[in-house]
Amino acid sequence: MSLLLTGIAELTTNDPARGDGHADRGDALLGVVRDAALVVSADGLVEWVGPADEAPDADTRRDLGGRAVIPGFVDSHTHLVFAGDRSAEFAARMTGTPYDGGGIAVSVAATRAASDDELRALVAARVAEMRAQGTTTVEIKSGYGLTLDDELRSLRIAREVTSHTTFLGAHVVPPEYASDRAAYVDLVTGPMLDAVTADGPTSLAESIDVFCEPHSAHAFDGDEARTILEAGRAAGLALRVHGNQLGPGPGVRLACELGARSVDHCTFLDDADVEALAAARGTTVATLLPGVEFSTRSPYPDGRALIDAGVDVALASDCNPGTCYSSSIPFAIALAVREMGMTPAEALHAATAVSARSLGLDRRIAPGQPAELAVIDAPSHLHLAYRAGVPIVRALDL
């Protein structure tokens, strides 16, 4: 049965064809319609969008009581398949121990030791937690298995909850390969990649990712990252990169050169990095992950400067057990506004339209699009950052 949603004080459509209201509130960027209604078809697609007083009839109707409706958040960077607890590492970091990527091995050991059902339950709980905070689409990486069987297992479990899965065998060099890094790169680009793509290029993973970080002894340098990304591209996978998180490095420029869909973190950038990202607009998105800077007491990336330079800026959670065990996009939005100079509208756009684009998706509320919606217990999206830390947004169950 079709459903008419009314009582929408403010609807963010992300549709450039709409939104002619307050420029200072970002109405044009977000395609805002006030006093809106929308009709959802029986098969879950948006059928009609517009002012409430022009709404057509539908089989059923629901009044949302003057709330704001937004596109569901697209969390385009997460590491949800893991077991174990690293809260003690977080506590140590808050008393001065710096982060260097070494703690990933702790999660790898716990993940390898967990059963399929244990991992499945952990992932399901995290996805439910995200949905309760407004996230309706999630990308999930492997990367805490780091053996052929454990990476495949992680991807299979992730695939049960999302089609946006990413092979991150090149998360870190596991301890058993510390004295022979080249052998591990060979394993990732050879047998692991072959197994991931055995049933077709994107049967198990949509993308390949690498932690390109010369400042970590555990991660991969520019040459290793290039080898891994080129192998993934040749196998038919889209490219994503962890780049420039801990210091300046080659990750961002490599991602732009190779046409990656996204380069994530972008915390330490020089002018050439920003120029490369601006030139790659429309192809490569810079995905900022401010929960990481919060959880590692690091300086925030300059989101304002990137947007002003013409870069496509996305926001995601990077939910992971080490550097940011927060699944909250509203938290990332609040940090982006408070710490990275982004406007509330830019932050919402970054966590929906732009993060979606980095997954090859269109996240508009427009006829023919899936009705992936979130509802805010407030009359405007401005309350997401204004009421930081208050649970006012959730995915809308239809």
Ligand SMILES: [Zn+2]
């Ligand atoms: Zn990450």
